[in-house]
Amino acid sequence: xxxxxxxxxxxxxxxxxxxxxxxxxxxxxxxxxxxxxxxxxxxxxxxxxxxxxxxxxxxxxxxxxxxxxxxxxxxxxxxxxxxxxxxxxxxxxxxxxxxxxxxxxxxxxxxxxxxxxxxxxxxxxxxxxxxxxxxxxxxxxxxxxxxxxxxx
Amino acid sequence: xxxxxxxxxxxxxxxxxxxxxxxxxxxxxxxxxxxxxxxxxxxxxxxxxxxxxxxxxxxxxxxxxxxxxxxxxxxxxxxxxxxxxxxxxxxxxxxxxxxxxxxxxxxxxxxxxxxxxxxxxxxxxxxxxxxxxxxxxxxxxxxxxxxxxxxxxxxxxxxxxxxxxxxxxxxxxxxxxxxxxxxxxxxxxxxxxxxxxxxxxxxxxxxxxxxxxxxxxxxxxxxxxxxxxxxxxxxxxxxxxxxxxxxxxxxxxxxxxxxxxxxxxxxxxxxxxxxxxxxxxxxxxxxxxxxxxxxxxxxxxxxxxxxxxxxxxxxxxxxxxxxxxxxxxxxxxxxxxxxxxxxxxxxxxxxxxxxxxxxxxxxxxxxxxxxxxxxxxxxxxxxxxxxxxxxxxxxxxxxxxxxxxxxxxxxxxxxxxxxxxxxxxxxxxxxxxxxxxxxxxxxxxxxxxxxxxxxxxxxxxxxxxxxxxxxxxxxxxxxxxxxxxxxxxxxxxxxxxxxxxxxxxxxxxxxxxxxxxxxxxxxxxxxxxxxxxxxxxxxxxxxxxxxxxxxxxxxxxxxxxxxxxxxxxxxxxxxxxxxxxxxxxxxxxxxxxxxxxxxxxxxxxxxxxxxxxxxxxxxxxxxxxxxxxxxxxxxxxxxxxxxxxxxxxxxxxxxxxxxxxxxxxxxxxxxxxxxxxxxxxxxxxxxxxxxxxxxxxxxxxxxxxxxxxxxxxxxxxxxxxxxx
Numbered sequence: 100x101x102x103x104x105x106x107x108x109x110x111x112x113x114x115x116x117x118x119x120x121x122x123x124x125x126x127x128x129x130x131x132x133x134x135x136x137x138x139x140x141x142x143x144x145x146x147x148x149x150x151x152x153x154x155x156x157x158x159x160x161x162x163x164x165x166x167x168x169x170x171x172x173x174x175x176x177x178x179x180x181x182x183x184x185x186x187x188x189x190x191x192x193x194x195x196x197x198x199x200x201x202x203x204x205x206x207x208x209x210x211x212x213x214x215x216x217x218x219x220x221x222x223x224x225x226x227x228x229x230x231x232x233x234x235x236x237x238x239x240x241x242x243x244x245x246x247x248x249x250x251x
Numbered sequence: 252x253x254x255x256x257x258x259x260x261x262x263x264x265x266x267x268x269x270x271x272x273x274x275x276x277x278x279x280x281x282x283x284x285x286x287x288x289x290x291x292x293x294x295x296x297x298x299x300x301x302x303x304x305x306x307x308x309x310x311x312x313x314x315x316x317x318x319x320x321x322x323x324x325x326x327x328x329x330x331x332x333x334x335x336x337x338x339x340x341x342x343x344x345x346x347x348x349x350x351x352x353x354x355x356x357x358x359x360x361x362x363x364x365x366x367x368x369x370x371x372x373x374x375x376x377x378x379x380x381x382x383x384x385x386x387x388x389x390x391x392x393x394x395x396x397x398x399x400x401x402x403x404x405x406x407x408x409x410x411x412x413x414x415x416x417x418x419x420x421x422x423x424x425x426x427x428x429x430x431x432x433x434x435x436x437x438x439x440x441x442x443x444x445x446x447x448x449x450x451x452x453x454x455x456x457x458x459x460x461x462x463x464x465x466x467x468x469x470x471x472x473x474x475x476x477x478x479x480x481x482x483x484x485x486x487x488x489x490x491x492x493x494x495x496x497x498x499x500x501x502x503x504x505x506x507x508x509x510x511x512x513x514x515x516x517x518x519x520x521x522x523x524x525x526x527x528x529x530x531x532x533x534x535x536x537x538x539x540x541x542x543x544x545x546x547x548x549x550x551x552x553x554x555x556x557x558x559x560x561x562x563x564x565x566x567x568x569x570x571x572x573x574x575x576x577x578x579x580x581x582x583x584x585x586x587x588x589x590x591x592x593x594x595x596x597x598x599x600x601x602x603x604x605x606x607x608x609x610x611x612x613x614x615x616x617x618x619x620x621x622x623x624x625x626x627x628x629x630x631x632x633x634x635x636x637x638x639x640x641x642x643x644x645x646x647x648x649x650x651x652x653x654x655x656x657x658x659x660x661x662x663x664x665x666x667x668x669x670x671x672x673x674x675x676x677x678x679x680x681x682x683x684x685x686x687x688x689x690x691x692x693x694x695x696x697x698x699x700x701x702x703x704x705x706x707x708x709x710x711x712x713x714x715x716x717x718x719x720x721x722x723x724x725x726x727x728x729x730x731x732x733x734x735x736x737x738x739x740x741x742x743x744x745x746x747x748x749x750x751x752x753x754x755x756x757x758x759x760x761x762x763x764x765x766x767x768x769x770x771x772x773x774x775x776x777x778x779x780x781x782x783x784x785x786x787x788x789x790x791x792x793x794x795x796x797x798x799x800x801x802x803x804x805x806x807x808x809x810x811x812x813x814x815x816x817x818x819x820x821x822x823x824x825x826x827x828x829x830x831x832x833x834x835x836x837x838x839x840x841x842x843x844x845x846x847x848x849x850x851x852x853x854x855x856x857x858x859x860x861x862x863x864x865x866x867x868x869x870x871x872x873x874x875x876x877x878x879x880x881x882x883x884x885x886x887x888x889x890x891x892x893x894x895x896x897x898x899x900x901x902x903x904x905x906x907x908x909x910x911x912x913x914x915x916x917x918x919x920x921x922x923x924x925x926x927x928x929x930x931x932x933x934x935x936x937x938x939x940x941x942x943x944x945x946x947x948x949x950x951x952x953x954x955x956x957x958x959x960x961x962x963x964x965x966x967x968x969x970x971x972x973x974x975x
Contacts, residue, residue, distance in 0.1 A: 115499060115524075122520035126474075131466035132459015134642070136593050137676045141910035144593060173459040185457045192449050192876065195316030195884060197456030198463060198593040198642030223919040229910065231593050231643050232316045233887020235921040237880070 102166035105130070106175025109166070116162035120154075121145040123161045124172060132173040132201045136229070143228030146202035147172050153209035173201035176208060184208055187245040195232035203228050207242050216246055292425035294383055296343075296354040297327055297376030300421035304404060306333045308340050311348070311355035312365040313614055314452060315644035316884075317939040318877035319365035321450045325873055326370055329444040330377030330436060333417060334403040340451060345620040346635035359615045361649040361767055363840040363937020366873050370935055378433035380424070387424035388415050438871055438932065447876035464612035464639035467599045469669035473502055474519035475661050476526040477672060479511035480533045481681050482903035483541070483762055486510050488532040495525040504529065505664045507657050515665060519673050538762050538903035546688060546761045546900065553711025553757030554582065554692040560758065562733030566751035568696075571705025575696030579790045581783060583693065584964035585712075585775035587898035588686035588768055589905075589913060594642020595679040596654035599671040600662035602627060607634045607659060612641040614649035622652040626659035645888070646767035650719045651684050677908045684766025685898055687713035690964075691779040693786075696751070701791030703802060705751035708736070708779065714758050715772070718765040732756045734772040735839045735944065736780070741934065743773065743839040746809030747784075747802040763900070769888055770943040773839040781835035781948035782963065785955065795834055795952065796822050808931060809836055812845040812866040815927050820847030820864040830861060833952025835945040842936030843868040846886075848922075848949035852957045856973035860890065860920070860950055865942045866927035870934035879926040882942045886924050889946030891916040897966045914968075 103110050105128060112127040124133050124147065133156060136144030140158040147156045148171040149164065164170065176182050180189075184207050187193075194200040203226070210217060210225045217225070222242050230238070291307075293299040299307040308327045314320040320340045328338050348355050356372060381401065388406040389396040392413060400407050404417040438445060455461040480486060490512045492504035500521035507513050512531055516522035553559075572578060598611035600623070607627035613619040619636045627634055636655075641648060658672040674682070689712030696705035714729035723729075735743040736754045745754075768774075788798035796817050803810040813836040817823070826832055829851045836845035849862040865882050872878055895914040899906045907913035951962055954972060962970045 115521075118520050122518065125466075126518040126520065129468075130459065131462070131468075134463075134593070135465065135595070135673070137910045139676075139909050139911060142593065142915075176458070180454060180458045188457050189449075189453055192453055192880070194450075194453055194456040195318070195880060196593070196641060196643045197316065197452075197461055200456050201459050204457065226918045229593070229915045229917060231591060231645070231888065231915070233884030233916075233921070234880070235887060235918040236883055236924060239918060 101161050105170045114161055117160045119157050120159045120161050121156040130172050130174050144199050144202040146205040153206045183245040183249055187241040191237050191241045193234050193237040193241050199230045203238055294380040294424050295376055298380035300417045302418045304337050304418040306338045309343050310340050311358050312360040315641040322366050322873045323373055325444045326374050327377035329441055330374045331381045332401045335443050342638045344635050345616040358617045361614055363939040367935040367937050374435050375433050379429050382430045383424040383427045384417050384420055386427055387420040444873050463594055463642050465594050465597045467610045472669040473515050474522050475513045475515045475670050475672040476523040477511055477513040479682055482535040482539050484538045485536040486534040487512055488534045491530040495529045498525040501525045507660050513661050541903040542901050543899040549759045550690045550711045553759040556757045559755035560728035561755050563736050563738045563754040568705045568707045568751045568753040571696045571751035576699040577697040579695040579787055581693050583779045584690040587688045588892050588896045589683045589898050590645045590647035592643030592647055595674045595676055597673040598655045598658035600658040601669040602662040603666050609636045610639055612639050614644045619652045619655050622655045623659050626656045645769045649767055680908050681905050684764045686768035687715055687765040689775050693783040695787045697791050701793055706749050708754045711757040711759055713760050713765050715765045717760050732772055735776045735837050746806040748805045770940045773944040777837040777944035778948045782951050785952040808843045808868055812843045812868050815866040816845045816847040816864045831953050831956035833949045835948035837944040839941050839944055840937035842941040844941045844945050846945040846949040848953040850953040852972050858972055860922040862923045864925045868929050868931050869936035869938050870930055872928050872930040875928045878928050878938045881938050882926045883924045885943035886946045887916055889943040893947040893965045895966050
């Protein structure tokens with residue numbers, strides 16, 4: 100059994116130690132907002148926070164996470180979809196198919212946590228997740244909108 | 252993509268022989284599982300109003316990010332005169348569609364035809380429902396319906412001032428006979444359609460609550476991972492199940508058809524882990540020596556072949572070329588592309604000898620149903636498909652439902668247990684239905700004044716139709732090969748008037764499964780023609796815009812979008828230091844599109860695409876801000892193909908297996924995209940695809956302006972862009 104703290108709840112899960120955190124979150128814990136896209140840390144659809152750091156969970160074995168580390172998934176980002184990024188995404192109608200967007204939002208949330216006023220260069224340097232629908236420009240605009248609203 | 256429409260219709264009927272009789276007999280499909288809520292009576296097939304005033308719009312087409320749920324609902328709501336904030340949507344199942352004589356029309360969602368092929372019957376559905384709701388209110392009050400008006404779902408009897416809401420009269424309205432004729436609004440009077448409204452389906456995409464096909468959970472469900480023979484046309488020779496049967500969670504190892512093997516386990520990760528450990532032997536079969544080089548030779552031969560199918564012809568092109576003051580020649584190519592939807596192929600199936608149910612992401616649920624019928628061995632009335640949200644479609648989920656067939660075959664091995672089959676990204680890359688490969692030989696004739704007197708465009712390469720539906724060929728000819736190059740029609744007409752013209756196609760079909768890929772054959776046709784027009788303009792010492800304008804005089808809509816991007820893009824005015832511009836125009840899926848690209852190329856050959864100005868005339872613009880989103884996205888998809896996209900083959904197998912070897916454009920390479928949505932109002936064109944056509948040629952023409960280098964085939968990762 101593996102013990103994990105996800106969105107503030109401790110979960111005891113039955114998983115082999117080399118199972119990627121992504122699949123434990125999706126299958127054993129049952130939170131499917133975190134997506135499988137590539138399995139090789141290329142696309143970022145599986146992005147979650149581990150102690151506040153944006154992490155591609157498809158390539159992190161569950162044995163590398165301690166029970167004390169705080170894992171946050173998209174379901175735990177805010178209780179009522181009220182994170183400034185979620186509000187900005189809604190305001191600018193960012194998603195198309197939406198499959199990559201939970202990972203995009205988690206990557207952006209870690210970015211704003213570390214850098215509340217990112218420049219365009221900061222944003223494109225950090226936001227390397229793939230979106231096949233091509234929503235990149237609206238994502239960038241939504242991050243800037245959220246950052247500006249954070250500043251009041 | 253009329254051809255694709257026929258494909259789905261035909262394969263649906265072919266794939267389900269029982270359907271033909273069923274359509275006529277109108278048999279009842281039992282409504283189980285995720286069937287529509289039947290507690291509220293429907294006004295008609297399209298509209299249901301619940302007592303709480305929620306308006307449910309039923310949608311035959313499927314949402315895959317293009318905004319069709321919102322756009323089609325706007326059209327219904329416009330005629331219905333309901334409260335937009337109360338609108339929600341629902342998918343009927345293909346089984347229900349068949350049982351009700353296809354009342355919801357064609358489910359095929361491809362060819363940018365969601366709105367342009369559905370607007371008429373859906374608007375009429377909204378208008379008929381409005382009339383019935385008003386009639387029901389009028390009956391209740393004992394007054395003529397003509398004395399009643401409606402706004403935002405509230406019906407008012409003008410003289411008495413009495414009001415009642417749609418939700419209160421919905422049940423009575425559902426019992427009325429549908430009106431025979433309905434009057435549709437003039438689009439100039441629209442208040443819901445034509446407006447840049449927010450999408451209906453955004454909120455659930457922001458918190459993980461939107462369920463995609465890959466997220467489906469069924470009671471007692473198991474998971475399957477699969478490997479099919481990596482060589483196209485190869486077979487499964489043997490596998491040693493005993494080696495993995497004791498691994499954690501493993502339930503069963505099963506052969507799937509004659510070319511694949513799957514492991515079923517409690518979780519997908521355990522299934523995949525066991526599959527990776529499973530000893531498998533493949534028989535590569537007849538294509539085991541196929542390579543990109545051998546395919547290239549096949550196509551090169553086609554460029555010179557005597558015989559070719561004619562797509563467009565005028566005058567005497569041979570004589571024009573022979574008598575030209577200046578002859579210009581160039582060869583172009585367009586490599587295989589993969590769809591690479593973010594959500595890999597997957598489907599969940601439950602099979603018993605009484606019933607087969609499938610939960611999956613599909614662009615054509617009727618074709619998915621036909622596949623399930625064939626694979627299950629059950630009659631169509633015992634099968635159904637429940638449509639789930641798609642993590643991208645782009646054509647991959649439109650024709651081939653190989654993943655549905657596999658899921659049902661696996662589920663048949665586990666009667667009564669739902670099984671979710673998920674392809675790994677690697678499996679998805681190796682078993683695509685790829686954008687076909689073609690090349691083109693372009694020969695142009697210029698007279699002494701630099702006028703274009705003749706053009707021969709020889710296309711050599713793969714036909715999609717020959718791969719997905721050979722019955723659709725016309726005496727061997729694939730009409731879809733000539734998308735955007737046709738002499739007449741409403742789908743994709745060549746805008747240039749050239750006195751001596753020949754566009755022909757030497758069909759060469761490598762044994763690689765082709766598929767419809769966003770933009771389809773317009774992608775290469777626009778690249779070949781628009782880059783070559785640029786070459787001709789330079790050879791004639793003319794400005795590329797002026798050169799095109801002169802040839803477009805007979806096609807004012809083509810000309811108008813080109814002029815719009817030239818004006819907004821600043822053509823003819825100085826660009827910022829080091830920045831160069833390129834133009835392209837094309838018509839496809841009923842819409843006219845053009846782009847002006849701005850690029851710079853550093854001394855080290857590094858390309859930066861700064862800005863795209865893109866215009867579309869789609870006739871009617873149902874949601875301008877969603878059209879802008881489609882335009883932006885089409886450039887990401889089209890420029891990803893230009894920058895990186897190339898599927899290569901070695902030993903009959905695709906060499907690219909994941910995003911590390913098949914790269915995608917990311918945010919740092921995405922240009923600014925300025926959209927010009929300029930609907931001219933007398934036709935209905937598509938918007939999901941068209942602007943992709945001009946993405947690559949506009950950028951390639953700008954690269955020439957910047958470097959003097961003609962790049963005539965992608966991907967640009969292979970090109971040296973340093974100035975000569």
